[in-house]
Amino acid sequence: MTFELKTLHADALPRALEKAERYRLLNEPGEAESICLDVLAVDRDNQAALVTLLLAITDQFDVAHPSPGPDAHEVIARMRDPYARAYYTGIVYERRAKAQLHQHTPASGPRAYGALREAMLWFEKAEQLRPAGNDDALLRWNACARLLMNNPRLAPVIEERGEPLLLE
Secondary structure, three states: OOOOOOOOOHHHHHHHHHHHHHHHHOOOHHHHHHHHHHHHHHOOOOHHHHHHHHHHHHHOOOOOOOOOOOOHHHHHHOOOOHHHHHHHHHHHHHHHHHHHHHHOOOOHHHHHHHHHHHHHHHHHHHHHHOOOOOOHHHHHHHHHHHHHHHOOOOOOOOOOOOOOOOOO
16 A cells, blocks of 8 residues: 655754654654654755664664664765764664674674674774764774673684595
8 A cells, every 4th residue: 555645844844853853762763763754855965864864773773673764874875974974884883783682693792793893993983083072983982892891792703714624
Protein backbone atom coordinates (compact mmCIF):
# COMPACT_ATOMS: atom_id res chain seq x y z
CA MET A 1 0.00 0.00 0.00
CA THR A 2 1.32 3.44 -0.89
CA PHE A 3 0.36 6.81 0.50
CA GLU A 4 1.33 10.27 -0.63
CA LEU A 5 3.17 11.78 2.32
CA LYS A 6 2.15 15.20 3.55
CA THR A 7 4.71 18.00 3.27
CA LEU A 8 5.71 20.08 6.26
CA HIS A 9 5.68 23.88 6.08
CA ALA A 10 9.16 25.41 6.05
CA ASP A 11 8.40 27.55 9.10
CA ALA A 12 7.51 24.42 11.10
CA LEU A 13 10.92 22.72 10.63
CA PRO A 14 12.57 23.99 13.86
CA ARG A 15 9.65 22.70 15.93
CA ALA A 16 9.69 19.39 14.08
CA LEU A 17 13.42 18.99 14.83
CA GLU A 18 12.79 19.69 18.52
CA LYS A 19 10.14 16.98 18.46
CA ALA A 20 12.55 14.55 16.75
CA GLU A 21 15.13 15.13 19.46
CA ARG A 22 12.47 14.60 22.13
CA TYR A 23 11.48 11.28 20.54
CA ARG A 24 15.13 10.18 20.58
CA LEU A 25 15.34 11.02 24.27
CA LEU A 26 12.14 9.00 24.85
CA ASN A 27 13.80 5.99 23.18
CA GLU A 28 11.56 6.24 20.11
CA PRO A 29 14.21 6.43 17.38
CA GLY A 30 11.82 5.28 14.65
CA GLU A 31 9.60 8.29 15.32
CA ALA A 32 12.62 10.61 15.31
CA GLU A 33 13.81 9.10 12.04
CA SER A 34 10.41 9.64 10.41
CA ILE A 35 10.33 13.30 11.48
CA CYS A 36 13.85 13.89 10.16
CA LEU A 37 12.90 12.37 6.80
CA ASP A 38 9.94 14.78 6.69
CA VAL A 39 12.23 17.74 7.44
CA LEU A 40 14.75 16.62 4.82
CA ALA A 41 11.96 16.32 2.24
CA VAL A 42 11.51 20.09 2.61
CA ASP A 43 15.13 21.11 3.30
CA ARG A 44 17.41 18.45 1.78
CA ASP A 45 20.60 19.91 3.27
CA ASN A 46 19.35 20.61 6.79
CA GLN A 47 22.44 19.66 8.78
CA ALA A 48 20.65 19.43 12.13
CA ALA A 49 18.14 17.01 10.62
CA LEU A 50 20.98 14.91 9.17
CA VAL A 51 22.68 14.66 12.57
CA THR A 52 19.46 13.72 14.37
CA LEU A 53 18.60 11.24 11.60
CA LEU A 54 22.02 9.61 11.89
CA LEU A 55 21.70 9.31 15.66
CA ALA A 56 18.18 7.87 15.33
CA ILE A 57 19.50 5.28 12.87
CA THR A 58 22.35 4.30 15.18
CA ASP A 59 19.95 4.18 18.15
CA GLN A 60 18.36 1.25 16.32
CA PHE A 61 21.54 -0.82 15.83
CA ASP A 62 20.67 -2.90 18.90
CA VAL A 63 17.06 -3.47 17.82
CA ALA A 64 16.01 -6.77 16.25
CA HIS A 65 14.04 -5.06 13.45
CA PRO A 66 15.38 -1.56 12.74
CA SER A 67 13.52 0.58 10.25
CA PRO A 68 14.45 0.09 6.59
CA GLY A 69 15.36 3.78 6.28
CA PRO A 70 18.56 5.25 4.88
CA ASP A 71 21.99 3.78 5.62
CA ALA A 72 24.05 5.66 8.21
CA HIS A 73 26.95 6.16 5.80
CA GLU A 74 24.61 7.67 3.18
CA VAL A 75 23.54 10.24 5.76
CA ILE A 76 27.14 11.05 6.70
CA ALA A 77 28.01 11.61 3.04
CA ARG A 78 25.45 14.44 2.99
CA MET A 79 27.10 16.29 5.88
CA ARG A 80 29.05 19.33 4.70
CA ASP A 81 31.51 19.70 7.59
CA PRO A 82 34.59 17.42 7.41
CA TYR A 83 34.79 17.35 11.22
CA ALA A 84 31.14 16.21 11.47
CA ARG A 85 31.71 13.51 8.84
CA ALA A 86 34.73 12.13 10.73
CA TYR A 87 33.13 12.42 14.18
CA TYR A 88 29.82 10.83 13.22
CA THR A 89 31.57 8.04 11.29
CA GLY A 90 33.29 7.25 14.57
CA ILE A 91 29.90 7.30 16.32
CA VAL A 92 28.53 4.80 13.78
CA TYR A 93 31.40 2.36 14.38
CA GLU A 94 31.24 2.80 18.17
CA ARG A 95 27.50 2.18 18.32
CA ARG A 96 27.73 -0.78 15.95
CA ALA A 97 30.44 -2.26 18.20
CA LYS A 98 28.28 -1.87 21.29
CA ALA A 99 25.34 -3.49 19.50
CA GLN A 100 27.55 -6.41 18.45
CA LEU A 101 28.82 -6.79 21.99
CA HIS A 102 25.27 -7.03 23.34
CA GLN A 103 24.40 -9.83 20.89
CA HIS A 104 26.59 -12.41 22.68
CA THR A 105 27.06 -14.39 19.47
CA PRO A 106 30.23 -16.33 18.64
CA ALA A 107 33.03 -13.94 17.66
CA SER A 108 31.00 -10.88 18.69
CA GLY A 109 33.87 -9.80 20.96
CA PRO A 110 36.52 -9.69 18.20
CA ARG A 111 34.05 -8.04 15.78
CA ALA A 112 33.19 -5.42 18.38
CA TYR A 113 36.91 -4.94 19.06
CA GLY A 114 37.52 -4.24 15.37
CA ALA A 115 34.63 -1.78 15.17
CA LEU A 116 35.82 0.05 18.30
CA ARG A 117 39.34 0.37 16.91
CA GLU A 118 37.85 1.72 13.66
CA ALA A 119 35.80 4.21 15.70
CA MET A 120 38.95 5.34 17.49
CA LEU A 121 40.68 5.98 14.16
CA TRP A 122 37.77 8.17 13.04
CA PHE A 123 37.77 10.02 16.36
CA GLU A 124 41.49 10.70 15.86
CA LYS A 125 40.72 12.15 12.40
CA ALA A 126 37.98 14.29 13.94
CA GLU A 127 40.41 15.44 16.64
CA GLN A 128 42.63 16.92 13.93
CA LEU A 129 39.66 18.79 12.41
CA ARG A 130 37.85 19.86 15.58
CA PRO A 131 36.90 23.45 16.20
CA ALA A 132 38.50 25.25 19.14
CA GLY A 133 36.98 24.26 22.46
CA ASN A 134 35.38 21.07 21.11
CA ASP A 135 36.87 17.93 22.63
CA ASP A 136 33.92 15.64 21.83
CA ALA A 137 36.10 13.36 19.69
CA LEU A 138 38.56 12.96 22.57
CA LEU A 139 35.75 12.08 24.96
CA ARG A 140 34.47 9.38 22.57
CA TRP A 141 38.02 8.05 21.94
CA ASN A 142 38.56 7.76 25.71
CA ALA A 143 35.20 5.99 26.16
CA CYS A 144 36.17 3.44 23.49
CA ALA A 145 39.60 2.96 25.06
CA ARG A 146 38.07 2.37 28.50
CA LEU A 147 35.60 -0.12 27.09
CA LEU A 148 38.45 -2.03 25.40
CA MET A 149 40.60 -1.98 28.55
CA ASN A 150 37.80 -3.10 30.87
CA ASN A 151 36.08 -5.84 28.88
CA PRO A 152 37.98 -9.12 28.46
CA ARG A 153 35.65 -10.20 25.61
CA LEU A 154 37.06 -7.37 23.51
CA ALA A 155 40.20 -8.70 21.90
CA PRO A 156 41.49 -8.83 18.35
CA VAL A 157 41.03 -11.93 16.26
CA ILE A 158 43.90 -14.32 16.82
CA GLU A 159 44.93 -15.99 13.63
CA GLU A 160 46.19 -19.50 14.10
CA ARG A 161 48.98 -20.39 11.79
CA GLY A 162 49.64 -24.04 11.55
CA GLU A 163 51.63 -26.16 9.24
CA PRO A 164 50.14 -26.39 5.76
CA LEU A 165 48.52 -29.70 4.98
CA LEU A 166 50.54 -31.87 2.64
CA LEU A 167 48.45 -33.72 0.18
CA GLU A 168 49.86 -36.84 -1.38
